[in-house]
Amino acid sequence: MSYEAFHDALRDTRLPLVHGSGEMPAVGFGTLFRDLSLTTQAVKDALETGFRHFDCAERYRNEDQVGIAIKEMIEAGKVRREEVFITTKLWNTNHRPERVEPAFAASCRRLQVDYIDCYLIHTPFAFQPGENQDPRDEHGNVIYDRGVTLIETWWALERLVDQGRCKSIGLSDITLEALKVIVAAARIKPAVVQVEAHPYLPEWELLEYCQQHGIIVLAFAPLGHGMAPNVLEDGVITEIARRLRKTPAQVALAWSVQRGVAFLTTSATLSHIQENFDISTLPHRAMHEIKTDISTRVRFNSVVETGVPGFIARKK
Known part of the structure; x- marks a missing residue:
């Protein structure tokens, strides 16, 4: 019997928001494009x-265009709002509590929605408040905002949940140590943590902690972002793909969902979009091989150290 002979439910996996309401589809689409058009x-x-x-962000500068797409599909009867899980993010320049609600409201306006399913703090680093998303001094160094702490920003997100305007809140680009501090101090615990994760950066320790605390781990760059060393050219991944008659990308993405990690992929090419959705369950042997036989360890995005995103999605 071929693997294609039945509909595998892996792509339909939904993860419960223990510290929020509803469920997050594990298979997600990122909206960071170099060419916003x-x-x-x-x-x-x-x-x-x-x-x-759909994973969005104020920083991506294209929430308007995402909103247009979703609205058109809803109006065409192709999808209902309650079927679409929308994540968006508070940017570093809006960490001061009084700036959180206006930033959130602006994202809702651009996306043309009256609630957000998940609102994340984009990075734990506060930048100088203002309209300039990338404030720098005369030497080109980022100007950080020392006048606000991450937990103060978090408390402002909790108020959005209290008001019923977002169903869950979380953090992005955060280390395990910093996450533990927020979990300890939060009234409403983080529901989601978005981090870089792929077979070369499996983040097992973070995942174990999050699973103990009912927090969903959401992986960006689950395919290693096409950077060297290339995850999709890894010998273990390519051999599994050959055996299962799937693509290396489908193997890496199935691995993510099967270990309990939601993922985001981004492409503007229809064939890639379809390929990334068409995942199916890997045999236990393949899961074991990826965990034990891949020893390469590399982080492709330095954002966790600076708050400055280290790469922008390249066009496929």
Whole structure:
């Protein structure tokens, strides 16, 4: 019997928001594009393909275009708002508590929605408040904001949940140590933590901690972002793909969901969008091989150290 002979439910996996309401589709679509004009069509293609989780951010500067795509698909009767899980993020320049609600409201306006399913603090680093998203001094160094702490920003997010305007809140680009501090001090615990994770950066310790605390781990760059050393050219991954008649990308993405990690992939190419959605369950042997036989360890994005994103998605 071929693997294609039955519909595998892996792509339909939904993870419960223990510290929020509802469930997050494990298979997600990221909306960080270098060419912003591609956004609307890519999101429509992803919705048509079956993606129901969309990850956005104020910093990506294209929430408007995402909103247009989702609204058009809803109005065409292709999808209902309650079927679409929308994540977006508070940028570093808006960490001061009085700036959180206006930033959130602006994201809702751009996305043309009256609630957000998950609102994340984009990075734990506060930048100088203002309209400039990348404030720098005369030497080109980032100007950080020492006048606010991460827990103060977190408390402002908790108020959005209290008001019913977002169903869950979380953190992004955070280390395990910093996460533990927030979990200890939070009234409403983080529901989601978004970090770089792939077979070369499995983040097992973070995952174990999050699973103990009912926190969903959401992986960005689950395919290693096409950077060297290339995850998709790894011998273990390519051999499993050959055996299962799947692509290396499908193997890496299935591995993510099977170990309990939601993922985000981004592409403006329809064939890639479809490939990334068409995942199916890996045999135990393959899961074991990825865990034990891959020893390469590399982080591709330095954002966890600086708050400055280290890469922008390249066009496929």
